[in-house]
Amino acid sequence: MNFLTLFVRNLRRGPYTEPFPFGPATPAPKRLRARIEFDAKTCEGCLLCEKLCPSGAIKFSRTPGGLAFDCFHSTCVFCGTCAFYCPSGAIRQTADWSLAHLEGETFSVAEHGLIQPIVCVECGGKGLDTAPAVTKVRPPLSDEELTALRARCPKCRNKFLRNRGKTP
Amino acid sequence: MTFVTRLKDVAARSPWLYRINAGSCNGCDVELATTALIPRYDVERLGCVYCGSPRHADIVLITGPLTRHVLAAAQRVFAEIPDPKVTVAVGVCPITGGIFRESYAICAPIDQYFPVDVNVPGCPPRPPAIIEGVAKAIAIWRQRL
Numbered sequence: 001m002n003f004l005t006l007f008v009r010n011l012r013r014g015p016y017t018e019p020f021p022f023g024p025a026t027p028a029p030k031r032l033r034a035r036i037e038f039d040a041k042t043c044e045g046c047l048l049c050e051k052l053c054p055s056g057a058i059k060f061s062r063t064p065g066g067l068a069f070d071c072f073h074s075t076c077v078f079c080g081t082c083a084f085y086c087p088s089g090a091i092r093q094t095a096d097w098s099l100a101h102l103e104g105e106t107f108s109v110a111e112h113g114l115i116q117p118i119v120c121v122e123c124g125g126k127g128l129d130t131a132p133a134v135t136k137v138r139p140p141l142s143d144e145e146l147t148a149l150r151a152r153c154p155k156c157r158n159k160f161l162r163n164r165g166k167t168p
Numbered sequence: 169m170t171f172v173t174r175l176k177d178v179a180a181r182s183p184w185l186y187r188i189n190a191g192s193c194n195g196c197d198v199e200l201a202t203t204a205l206i207p208r209y210d211v212e213r214l215g216c217v218y219c220g221s222p223r224h225a226d227i228v229l230i231t232g233p234l235t236r237h238v239l240a241a242a243q244r245v246f247a248e249i250p251d252p253k254v255t256v257a258v259g260v261c262p263i264t265g266g267i268f269r270e271s272y273a274i275c276a277p278i279d280q281y282f283p284v285d286v287n288v289p290g291c292p293p294r295p296p297a298i299i300e301g302v303a304k305a306i307a308i309w310r311q312r313l
Contacts, residue, residue, distance in 0.1 A: 016208065017209075017213070018208055020209075020296045020299065020300075021214075021296075021299055021300055028294065034290070034294070054267055055260070055266050056270075072264070074287060074289040075260055075263075075264045075265075075269065076289070077260060077266050077267050078290065079291075097293065098297060098300060099288070099289045099297060100286065100287065100293075100297055101286070102286055102308075103279065103287060105287075106263060106287055109287075109289065
């Protein structure tokens with residue numbers, strides 16, 4: 001909402017008080033930078049967000065269950081760098097500001113995600129179920145190709161993309 | 169028990185707020201001023217009013233990562249606030265250090281030095297988030313009375 005719209009609305013409506021906390025909160029501005037949201041399905045596993053995060057809120061850790069993502073909201077400074085540089089849009093910044101919590105819940109106020117490990121269908125090696133980094137591949141991949149690519153380890157993914165379009 | 173609760177209800181007055189700026193960048197302080205001073209987010213609806221003296225305060229709002237320079241002064245001011253008091257850490261700096269984490273010049277997280285009760289993360293938190301935190305602090309304060 002630009003300045004003029006706000007100005008006209010305030011002139012027409014006059015000063016008012018939001019009902020929160022006695023009533024529902026009025027929706028926050030759409031572009032408000034607040035809580036981080038992570039989608040493990042579309043994450044490419046490039047770990048760029050962890051490197052870029054200025055306050056060190058984002059942590060990736062290799063666990064037996066796969067690659068775990070943690071973003072602690074009590075450290076995040078809402079700068080939006082991770083969401084801006086995320087190549088696949090797996091990290092989003094929502095307008096949800098409601099984060100106040102009691103002491104002792106600090107470490108549970110966090111965003112978690114887990115990227116499952118996979119066994120490569122081609123070589124049988126270890127891999128992660130990350131989204132393939134194929135935004136610059138031309139022509140774009142079909143859904144079947146994407147599923148096939150997803151089921152492979154990084155080396156076999158490269159081989160798959162190299163051999164793509166070549167007639168055997 | 170009923171007599172005690174009734175006495176508590178009678179005795180419960182409006183909690184007053186006191187702000188300690190422990191090396192804050194003033195972002196959270198501006199939001200705290202907004203929380204109180206503009207009619208859209210009126211913290212006085214909860215009975216809260218900012219007071220100038222720590223001796224009149226019931227709820228203390230701490231902003232900033234607690235720089236080493238301000239530590240002694242903040243502890244002295246905090247000790248002057250009469251019990252029962254409730255501490256609210258406003259912003260990510262007092263909770264974990266936020267952007268200043270692992271700096272030699274700060275003492276964050278502040279729960280090493282102060283008994284924090286409510287955390288309001290955000291950089292800075294929105295005024296409704298601060299009001300939410302203050303509402304939680306009032307609930308704790310009523311139990312402590």
